């Protein structure tokens with residue numbers, strides 16, 4: 001038996017039970033599927049270990065594609081929706097959940113909320129398989145976010161979201177905020193705003209293959 005409620009499909013088994021002349025129905029739920037679990041996400045890069053994209057040791061997923069075009073954006077190579085790698089959200093979730101020693105995952109980009117179904121599907125799978133915290137960077141501000149149909153699901157799946165365009169004239173580069181107009185919205189009690197203050201603004205990661213990844217809200221230019 002498959003049942004539906006907004007945005008989700010419930011796979012369940014119904015059994016009709018007769019007791020004292022009255023029929024009742026027993027319901028056993030086997031799983032809940034969010035839309036998007038079967039989708040693909042356009043990726044720029046996965047960083048398996050970073051300390052500059054949220055509290056503690058984290059993985060970071062940089063999605064590919066952003067149309068918001070903030071002047072001075074640190075990641076212009078993530079804007080084009082026609083490049084990057086298309087990967088199933090199931091394989092991305094499997095990779096993230098197999099990483100040892102991380103307390104959470106950060107989704108950045110690129111603009112994660114311009115792939116909303118894939119994002120919700122990915123986060124549902126990650127949450128299903130562990131206790132990783134989830135932080136999202138989005139260029140959409142709080143008012144824009146409040147109009148998005150996926151906001152209810154984000155509230156259930158995300159611990160904190162950094163919102164707002166990067167505004168060069170308001171450059172801040174501290175505590176995960178690139179500019180002072182941006183704000184951190186907390187959707188759970190897992191973190192407080194104080195947890196974001198000591199996060200380093202920049203990080204240089206030397207990968208196993210000798211390549212270098214630059215990260216953070218104020219990345220070093222080499």
Ligand code: SF4
Nearest residue numbers: 066069070073110139
């Ligand atoms: S929203 Fe983020 S990725 Fe997109 S242009 Fe602005 S700073 Fe760059």
